[in-house]
Amino acid sequence: MRSRDIRRSIIISIVSIxxxxxxxxxxxxxxxxxPGPVVQTPPTPSPTPTPSPAPPEAPPPEPPPTEVPPGAxxxxxxxxxxxxxxxxxxxxxxxxxxxVIGDFLGAIGKNDSERATPSLxxxxxxxxxxxxxxxxxxxxxFLTFSNDEVGVEEGFVTFTSLPGNFLVKVGKMRxxxxxxxxxxxxxxxxxxxxxxxxxxxxxxxxxxDAGISLSRLFPNELLFLEATAEVYRGESNIFRAxxxxxxxxxxxxxxxxxxxxSTNLDFGGSFAQGHNDVAGPGFKTRLFGADIxxxxxxxxxxxxxxxxxRTELMWSRKELEAGxxxxxxAYVSGEYQFAQRWFAGVRLDRSDRADxxxxxxxxxxxxxxxxxxxxxxxxxxxxxTRYAEDIKANELLFQVQFSIGxxxxxxx
Amino acid sequence: MRVRSAVVVLGAALALAVTGTLWAAGPLNxxxxxxxxxxxxxxxxxxxxxxxxxxxxxxxxxxxxxxxSFVLKLNKADLLIAVGRELEIGWLPxxxxxxxxxxxxxxxxxxxxxxxxxxxxxxxxxxxxxxMGDVHPLGNPHYWLDxxxxxxxxxxxxAKLSALDRANAAYFAQRExxxxxxxxxxxxxxxxxxxxxKGTKVVTYHRSWPNFAERFGLExxxxxxxxxxxxxxxxxxxxxxxxxxxQNVKIILVEPYFDLKTPNSIGRETGAKVLEMPPSxxxxxxxxxxxxxxxxxxxxxxDAIKQTRSS
Numbered sequence: 189m190r191s192r193d194i195r196r197s198i199i200i201s202i203v204s205i206x207x208x209x210x211x212x213x214x215x216x217x218x219x220x221x222x223p224g225p226v227v228q229t230p231p232t233p234s235p236t237p238t239p240s241p242a243p244p245e246a247p248p249p250e251p252p253p254t255e256v257p258p259g260a261x262x263x264x265x266x267x268x269x270x271x272x273x274x275x276x277x278x279x280x281x282x283x284x285x286x287x288v289i290g291d292f293l294g295a296i297g298k299n300d301s302e303r304a305t306p307s308l309x310x311x312x313x314x315x316x317x318x319x320x321x322x323x324x325x326x327x328x329x330f331l332t333f334s335n336d337e338v339g340v341e342e343g344f345v346t347f348t349s350l351p352g353n354f355l356v357k358v359g360k361m362r363x364x365x366x367x368x369x370x371x372x373x374x375x376x377x378x379x380x381x382x383x384x385x386x387x388x389x390x391x392x393x394x395x396x397d398a399g400i401s402l403s404r405l406f407p408n409e410l411l412f413l414e415a416t417a418e419v420y421r422g423e424s425n426i427f428r429a430x431x432x433x434x435x436x437x438x439x440x441x442x443x444x445x446x447x448x449x450s451t452n453l454d455f456g457g458s459f460a461q462g463h464n465d466v467a468g469p470g471f472k473t474r475l476f477g478a479d480i481x482x483x484x485x486x487x488x489x490x491x492x493x494x495x496x497x498r499t500e501l502m503w504s505r506k507e508l509e510a511g512x513x514x515x516x517x518a519y520v521s522g523e524y525q526f527a528q529r530w531f532a533g534v535r536l537d538r539s540d541r542a543d544x545x546x547x548x549x550x551x552x553x554x555x556x557x558x559x560x561x562x563x564x565x566x567x568x569x570x571x572x573t574r575y576a577e578d579i580k581a582n583e584l585l586f587q588v589q590f591s592i593g594x595x596x597x598x599x600x
Numbered sequence: 601m602r603v604r605s606a607v608v609v610l611g612a613a614l615a616l617a618v619t620g621t622l623w624a625a626g627p628l629n630x631x632x633x634x635x636x637x638x639x640x641x642x643x644x645x646x647x648x649x650x651x652x653x654x655x656x657x658x659x660x661x662x663x664x665x666x667x668x669s670f671v672l673k674l675n676k677a678d679l680l681i682a683v684g685r686e687l688e689i690g691w692l693p694x695x696x697x698x699x700x701x702x703x704x705x706x707x708x709x710x711x712x713x714x715x716x717x718x719x720x721x722x723x724x725x726x727x728x729x730x731x732m733g734d735v736h737p738l739g740n741p742h743y744w745l746d747x748x749x750x751x752x753x754x755x756x757x758x759a760k761l762s763a764l765d766r767a768n769a770a771y772f773a774q775r776e777x778x779x780x781x782x783x784x785x786x787x788x789x790x791x792x793x794x795x796x797x798k799g800t801k802v803v804t805y806h807r808s809w810p811n812f813a814e815r816f817g818l819e820x821x822x823x824x825x826x827x828x829x830x831x832x833x834x835x836x837x838x839x840x841x842x843x844x845x846x847q848n849v850k851i852i853l854v855e856p857y858f859d860l861k862t863p864n865s866i867g868r869e870t871g872a873k874v875l876e877m878p879p880s881x882x883x884x885x886x887x888x889x890x891x892x893x894x895x896x897x898x899x900x901x902x903d904a905i906k907q908t909r910s911s
Binding site: 320323324326346348349350353354355405407412414442444445446449452454485487488489490491492528529561562563592596597598599600 | 664697
């Protein structure tokens with residue numbers, strides 16, 4: 189009897205609470221935040237606090253502002269409209285910057301080597317998602333779609349607020365070995381990658397692996413000096429990790445100095461070591477790299493003129509069953525912008541092969557690039573290659589690149 | 601054993617970093633993206649701040665290279681002041697990421713977007729696409745070319761400096777007030793000089809001048825660029841020449857970082873005067889502060905208008 193009374197009173201009070209709550213809800217806001225497509229709110233609340241031209245008729249329907257009643261509990265805290273969570277428009281504000289870059293390649297001419305590229309191909313569609321994660325980090329994802337394969341070219345978080353001048357990246361990354369290994373296809377000054385990259389550093393994908401990168405800036409008056417140490421799982425184009433302990437280690441020291449306001453020198457030394465693709469324990473590959481670039485870009489005419497001269501030298505020591513093979517390769521290249529939309533370039537290549545240093549590939553290219561705008565680019569490259577097997581190839585390679593969306597700016 | 605030594609090393613590094621920031625006293629280290637912001641920051645901050653700009657006034661602020669030497673400057677900054685409205689989107693974000701300076705990260709205490717209270721023009725409405733060229737979705741970022749916005753920028757900077765250095769808040773407030781007074785007086789002079797030429801029609805190279813034109817009564821009827829960031833094309837140049845002839849436009853304004861070839865040929869066809877007019881402090885040698893920027897530009901304009909009217 190008693191217990192029934194209690195139960196009844198509980199039921200009554202619950203019902204009354206629900207009812208009063210519902211009525212209160214109904215009163216407080218007509219466009220209730222109910223799930224479902226009742227979106228009368230404007231698509232995006234414009235983030236610009238500007239004196240917008242007054243609309244001719246009634247003010248636009250604003251997302252229902254949820255006010256903190258004055259004098260309510262917690263008064264003295266934030267008052268005024270609170271963010272409306274789950275609002276379709278507001279949630280878009282936090283979407284990452286998304287961009288897609290198409291890289292279309294073509295080739296004309298004879299190439300009987302194994303490295304011949306197709307006549308026409310959408311070589312790669314790179315999709316990028318980039319945003320700030322929280323007050324301490326940002327994230328960058330680059331997904332590539334090429335030849336019906338999808339891959340994570342890079343996907344990493346960067347911790348930007350660490351003490352001691354450290355910067356830490358965690359995820360899958362292009363390793364900081366030299367210059368070309370860190371470049372995405374669309375920022376390359378050529379349609380292809382240098383021969384030394386193909387022969388010694390694993391080609392287009394290169395050393396691109398899951399790992400942790402720690403880099404420190406050494407501030408001083410003389411020059412920009414940055415040291416980077418990275419450890420990777422050990423699975424990339426030239427490294428293999430049959431055991432968990434077969435990690436790839438990468439180190440880089442980079443210096444930079446302004447010579448004048450329009451010229452500067454950028455130089456670095458790199459190191460990489462890991463277990464190579466020979467089956468069995470203990471077979472290692474060790475790489476050393478040196479790179480130097482000279483840039484000229486007059487500030488007053490920055491959009492019309494620039495010159496970049498660069499070279500990378502690489503030494504590989506690969507342990508095979510028959511003993512270690514020492515190989516060397518390098519490229520030298522120059523690009524000159526001679527008009528707002530036009531660039532001319534040249535590149536010389538020479539590289540031993542990592543498995544047999546007696547096999548040497550050589551090449552020479554001249555390039556012409558045209559930019560219809562910042563967001564598209566048309567490029568032609570005449571390439572002469574003499575492969576080690578005594579195969580000669582003369583090719584005309586061409587490329588059309590196009591970018592849509594918001595692609596984050598690149599590091600220097 | 602190994603773990604312990606790692607902990608010790610990390611602890612030492614942390615301690616070093618913390619003490620390092622504690623020791624850093626003295627004037628606030630302010631880095632701005634442009635020389636205009638640097639000039640205003642100097643007016644407000646006086647000798648309690650050390651101000652340096654990353655870009656030069658004769659440089660196109662859209663296309664600054666993200667040089668590693670800028671990383672060094674940002675590394676030591678207590679405050680980074682940016683023009684905002686995506687003017688620096690092509691170069692500033694990677695520099696800030698690499699700066700290893702938590703203060704100046706987006707949303708940090710040491711980051712100031714100077715545009716927040718400024719009067720921004722040309723905010724696009726409706727659908728925008730890149731078919732319109734390099735449009736700025738958040739409005740025209742050349743807003744500092746209106747002295748009224750100069751005052752608003754100064755107020756923002758004053759508030760930020762006071763928050764970072766409370767001990768000198770009164771000093772900053774007094775300097776800001778003084779700057780505002782002097783600017784108001786100077787603005788009256790510029791307005792008076794320009795008043796007889798209100799409504800003068802001009803063509804500009806890039807869309808750098810809407811705020812300036814609004815304040816000083818110029819009417820911009822066209823641009824040498826067919827669309828923002830797209831180089832001049834023959835057909836567009838022809839249209840501009842026809843329109844200038846029709847409306848009898850005698851002035852072409854060119855920012856110092858653009859090629860004069862097309863403006864000069866338009867000038868020859870139409871008899872218009874081509875003026876290399878600096879949109880920023882530092883754009884010309886004698887333009888060394890925010891006041892001299894308007895002094896220079898107003899004088900240049902008025903002299904040219906007088907010449908074209910008398911001839």
